[in-house]
Amino acid sequence: MTTTTLAVLVPVLPFLGAVAGLLLGRTAPGFVRPLAVLPPLAALALAAVVAVRQGGDQTVNAATELTPTGSVPIELALYIDGFAALVAVLVAFVATCVQIYSTGYLRDDPRYPSYAALVSLFTSAMLLVVYSGDLIVLLVGWEIMGICSYFLVGHYWETPEARAASLKAFLVTKLGDVPFLIGLFALATDAGSFRITKVLDAVAHGGLDHPTLIALLLLAGVAGKSAQFPLHTWLPDAMAGPTPVSALIHAATMVAAGVYFVARLLPVFESSRAAMVVLAVMAAVTMVGSGLAALAQDDIKRVLAYSTIGQLGYMTGALAVGDRGAAVFHLLSHGAFKALLFLAAGVIIHAAGTNSLAAMSRMKDLRARVPDAFWTMTVALLALAAIPPFSGFFSKESVLGAAEHVATGHTEHAPGASGWITLVAGLLAALLTAAYATRLWLLTFHGRGAEAPDHGRQPLTMNVVLWVLAAPSLALGAFAYRVLPDWFDGRDLTPTLTTSVVGTGVALIGGIVTYAAWRHTSPLVARVPLGAVAAHPEGDAGLVEAEAIATHEPAYGDVAHAPDPADPGRLLLGPLHRHAAVGFHLDALYTTLFVRPVRAGADLVRFLDREVVETYVRGAGALPRWLGSAVRRAQTGNLQTYVSALLAGTVVLAVAVVLVATGA
Numbered sequence: 001m002t003t004t005t006l007a008v009l010v011p012v013l014p015f016l017g018a019v020a021g022l023l024l025g026r027t028a029p030g031f032v033r034p035l036a037v038l039p040p041l042a043a044l045a046l047a048a049v050v051a052v053r054q055g056g057d058q059t060v061n062a063a064t065e066l067t068p069t070g071s072v073p074i075e076l077a078l079y080i081d082g083f084a085a086l087v088a089v090l091v092a093f094v095a096t097c098v099q100i101y102s103t104g105y106l107r108d109d110p111r112y113p114s115y116a117a118l119v120s121l122f123t124s125a126m127l128l129v130v131y132s133g134d135l136i137v138l139l140v141g142w143e144i145m146g147i148c149s150y151f152l153v154g155h156y157w158e159t160p161e162a163r164a165a166s167l168k169a170f171l172v173t174k175l176g177d178v179p180f181l182i183g184l185f186a187l188a189t190d191a192g193s194f195r196i197t198k199v200l201d202a203v204a205h206g207g208l209d210h211p212t213l214i215a216l217l218l219l220a221g222v223a224g225k226s227a228q229f230p231l232h233t234w235l236p237d238a239m240a241g242p243t244p245v246s247a248l249i250h251a252a253t254m255v256a257a258g259v260y261f262v263a264r265l266l267p268v269f270e271s272s273r274a275a276m277v278v279l280a281v282m283a284a285v286t287m288v289g290s291g292l293a294a295l296a297q298d299d300i301k302r303v304l305a306y307s308t309i310g311q312l313g314y315m316t317g318a319l320a321v322g323d324r325g326a327a328v329f330h331l332l333s334h335g336a337f338k339a340l341l342f343l344a345a346g347v348i349i350h351a352a353g354t355n356s357l358a359a360m361s362r363m364k365d366l367r368a369r370v371p372d373a374f375w376t377m378t379v380a381l382l383a384l385a386a387i388p389p390f391s392g393f394f395s396k397e398s399v400l401g402a403a404e405h406v407a408t409g410h411t412e413h414a415p416g417a418s419g420w421i422t423l424v425a426g427l428l429a430a431l432l433t434a435a436y437a438t439r440l441w442l443l444t445f446h447g448r449g450a451e452a453p454d455h456g457r458q459p460l461t462m463n464v465v466l467w468v469l470a471a472p473s474l475a476l477g478a479f480a481y482r483v484l485p486d487w488f489d490g491r492d493l494t495p496t497l498t499t500s501v502v503g504t505g506v507a508l509i510g511g512i513v514t515y516a517a518w519r520h521t522s523p524l525v526a527r528v529p530l531g532a533v534a535a536h537p538e539g540d541a542g543l544v545e546a547e548a549i550a551t552h553e554p555a556y557g558d559v560a561h562a563p564d565p566a567d568p569g570r571l572l573l574g575p576l577h578r579h580a581a582v583g584f585h586l587d588a589l590y591t592t593l594f595v596r597p598v599r600a601g602a603d604l605v606r607f608l609d610r611e612v613v614e615t616y617v618r619g620a621g622a623l624p625r626w627l628g629s630a631v632r633r634a635q636t637g638n639l640q641t642y643v644s645a646l647l648a649g650t651v652v653l654a655v656a657v658v659l660v661a662t663g664a
Contacts (some may be wrong), residue, residue, distance in 0.1 A: 003053045004062045006046050007078055010088060011127035011141075013039040013046070014095070018120035025113025036099045036116035040123055044092035047127075051085035056487035061197060063133060072188050079133030079196050082487030083328045087260055088130045090335045094252035095123040097465045101343050102244045104459030105350075115155060119248060122148040126253040130260065135184050135194040138261075142225070145254050146173050152249075153241040165240040172234040176224020183217030186210060187268065196264065203267045215268060215275035218261075219282070226258030228316055229286040232309050233586050236293075239301035243346030246301060250308040251339035259315045259331055263324040270322055273415050280320035280418035284425030286313035289584060291432025295439065295569040296580035299355045300345050303440050307384060308338060310429055314399050317422035322413025323402035325488035326395070329480060333395035336472035337383040344377040344466055347458050348444060357440065358567070362449035372463040374445055376470045381441050383473045385434040385507050393504070394477030397495035400426050400503050404496065423499075430503050434510030439569050442518045517568035 017039030024031050054060055063077035080088075099119060106112045125148065128141030147170075154166030188194045190209050191202035202208065222228065227235035235255065239246055249255060262269060262279075269275050287310050294306035311334045318327035351369045352360050360366060367374040383392035403426060405411045406419030570577050579585065 003050055003060055004078060006053075007050050007060060007080055007131055010043045010046050010050065010092070011124045011131060013043045013124075014120040014127065015124040018117040018124065021113055021117035021120060025117070029113065032113045032116060033103050036120065037096065037103065039120060040092055040095040040099055043123070043127065044089065044096050047085070047088040047092045050080065051089055051487075054080055054082065054085045056082040056085070056484070061133065063195065066134075066137070072192065072194060074136045074194055075134045076137060077133030077195055078131055080131055083260075083263060083324065084130050086332060086484070086487050087256070087328065088127055090332050091123065091126050091130060091252045091256075094335055094339045095119065095248060097339060097343070097469060098244045098248045101247075101346070101462050101465040102242075104461040105244055105346055106242065107459065111155065115152070115242070118148050118152050119245070122152065122248065122253055126257060129257050133196050135188060135196065135199070138196075139181070139184060142221075142257060142261075143177070145257060146170060146177070146225075149173070149238070149249060149254055152245040153238045155242050155245065156240065159240065161237075162240040165234075165237040169234040169238050172231055173224045176221045176231050178220075179217040180221020180224075183214050183221065186217065187214050190214070199265065200267055203271055208268070208271055211268065211271040212274050215272045216278065218265070218268070219275065219279065222258035222262055223282065224258075225261075226255045226312050226316070227309050228258070228282050228312060229289060230586065232286065232290070233583060233590065235309055236297075236302045236305040236583065239299065239305050243301065243342055243349065246305070247339045247342035247346075250305070250342060251335040255308060255312055256331055256335065259312060259319070259327060262316070262319045263327050263331075266319060266322065266324045269319070270413060276320055276322070276414045276418050277421075279316060280414075280421040283313045283317035283320055284421045286310065287317065287425045287429035288432070291429050291436065292573065292576065292580045293583050294436040295432060296573055296577050298357050298581075300348065300357055300360070300440065300444065301342070301355055303357070303436060304338070304341050304345060307341075307433070307436065308334075310433060311338070311384075313429065314396060314426060317426055318399040318402055320414060320418045321402050321406040321422055322411070323399075326398040326402045329398050329488060330395035332480065333383070333391040333472075333476055336469055336476055337380040337390075337392060340376055340380040340466060340469035340473050341384065343462070343469065344373040344380065347373040347462055347466070348377075350458055357443040361443040361447045361567070363447040364449055364451055366447055367445040370458070372458075372466050376466040376473075377444075378441065379470050380473050381437040383477075385437045385511060386430060386503060387434075387507060388500075388504060389474075389478060391473055391475065391477035391480075393500075394480065394495060396426075396430065397500050397503055400430075400499035401496040404499050427502060427506055431506040431510040434507040435514045435572065436569065438511040438514040439518070439567070442515065443567065514568045514572065517571045521568070521571065 017035050021032055021035045024035065050060070060078055060080035063075045066074045066076045099116065102112075102116065102119070106115060109115065122145060125141040125144035129138050129145070132138040132141065150166050150170040153169050154162050156162040157166075184194075187199060187208075191199040191207055193199065193202075203211075208214065220231075224231040235250075238249065241249075269279065290306045290310035290313065294303050294310065297303045297306060311330070315327045315330050315334075318324070318330065347370050348360070348366070349355055351373075352363060352366060354360065379390065383390035386393045386396040388394075400423060403419050403423035406414050407416060407423050408419070409416060573580055582588070
């Protein structure tokens with residue numbers, strides 16, 4: 001087969017798997033798991049073959065006109081460069097791991113067939129975004145992901161948290177998609193085409209008439225999809241969905257789409273220096289704010305959610321200094337260790353029966369219950385904190401190195417202000433990242449209190465996937481900067497000495513200070529009734545998580561959910577803790593600025609409809625009814641009455657005629 005044919009099959013196979021899974025979910029449930037796992041696995045193999053054939057420097061570019069429009073044509077096009085080839089491998093790899101993990105995690109869930117089909121459709125949509133060479137076709141995959149996220153985040157629809165989170169995710173991302181769509185049409189109008197290659201060619205020849213406006217409109221959509229400030233608030237709430245869904249959204253789909261889109265069209269943004277500064281400021285606020293918020297969260301999945309927001313800020317910062325190689329490198333590295341973090345968190349939630357770090361900090365020897373999750377999560381947290389030689393070190397230092405080059409004037413791809421903003425915020429975020437990673441590790445695996453509950457061993461498939469993801473979390477960084485430069489525009493990915501030393505130094509400081517704060521506190525050890533420890537007997541991990549999400553205290557009750565004075569995050573943040581724990585009140589601000597006015601407007605419309613419009617409608621119906629009633633009363637059926645009325649009318653008319661004639 002040709003490379004183009006293989007590339008077409010990559011997004012098609014998961015789509016066919018989704019359709020087959022939906023059709024056979026009830027009639028042939030035995031085929032659901034193979035149909036969930038095999039299509040993304042086949043797509044992974046084909047994506048790897050496409051990447052090898054592409055070789056990093058031989059762009060695959062093919063197109064056929066999809067429909068005549070009479071003006072700007074829409075084409076079914078492929079555009080696969082080195083970035084697209086690598087990102088497609090990441091998407092297929094993480095999706096395969098998630099599907100395999102889910103066969104054990106949701107093994108008793110009655111809605112597993114629809115869940116698996118939606119995950120496959122989600123994967124297909126992201127692969128379509130990655131390989132698409134036409135902006136309208138890319139938009140189709142972009143919107144399908146939004147719909148899939150709505151259903152997957154709301155998988156546990158029995159809980160009000162899941163219902164609210166799915167609706168919030170859908171509305172916030174759609175809020176960003178409105179200006180995004182306008183920006184796409186404006187870009188195509190200036191460039192004369194939706195084809196990405198033609199758009200980039202128009203940019204290279206100065207063909208954009210409104211580069212700043214277009215870039216800012218597109219950034220609104222990117223901020224919503226990739227959960228960047230100020231449209232990031234949906235992502236922490238999206239943790240109400242199943243843990244494998246969180247892994248997929250955070251590691252390879254949905255949030256990665258925005259970063260990938262900017263990387264694909266980076267020359268459009270580079271044509272506006274103002275847009276690059278805005279991108280840098282957005283990245284800086286996102287990195288620092290999410291790091292502070294992560295340090296104050298009690299839910300283990302919300303810590304990881306804010307961590308994702310911060311790491312996406314690093315990628316956005318790399319793009320703000322004009323280095324898409326560093327951005328995509330960190331996207332790949334982050335995809336591996338973040339998928340591992342979420343899937344390991346799923347194992348821990350199953351074992352502990354709770355999402356609460358405060359509860360886990362009171363469970364002695366939890367790490368002995370989940371040795372696989374302990375070791376693999378340790379690897380992933382070291383990668384997250386950018387400790388050498390783990391993968392996060394190489395990719396994060398490439399971002400800081402790119403920012404340093406722009407800040408010191410070694411490159412002019414972006415304004416110097418963008419470089420300084422990204423560099424300073426990146427170093428501060430590195431300190432915070434190491435701090436909350438250390439805090440999560442200490443509170444989860446080094447609890448001081450009652451014996452951890454025993455909910456039985458996790459399915460083998462769940463633990464195997466953890467070790468599979470641990471390999472790239474450990475070795476991807478060193479492998480990438482030595483073997484894959486051709487896929488990154490030939491850029492040298494070797495970390496620079498200055499940023500490596502400074503970045504690693506601040507990370508170590510963050511970890512050491514957090515450990516010291518934890519070590520010198522007096523833990524509040526709760527007395528836990530035996531009945532409470534056994535509240536969650538061995539069973540389906542997904543159902544345990546659903547109840548944990550709903551209550552946050554299934555195993556230990558109100559005592560375990562109380563604030564832990566041994567929490568180093570509370571000590572380090574001080575009075576800032578209560579603000580960081582609620583995301584610095586952005587949700588409350590949005591409620592005041594948008595939700596309440598919209599609800600007030602809706603109430604006004606409802607009042608006007610009920611009291612004004614319906615009054616006129618009722619009046620319009622009542623008047624004929626009254627007239628009909630009056631006429632009906634005149635119809636007595638008495639002939640003498642009719643003759644009398646006729647004579648009286650005649651007399652009246654005669655008198656009227658005489659009066660008129662006399663007056664004339």
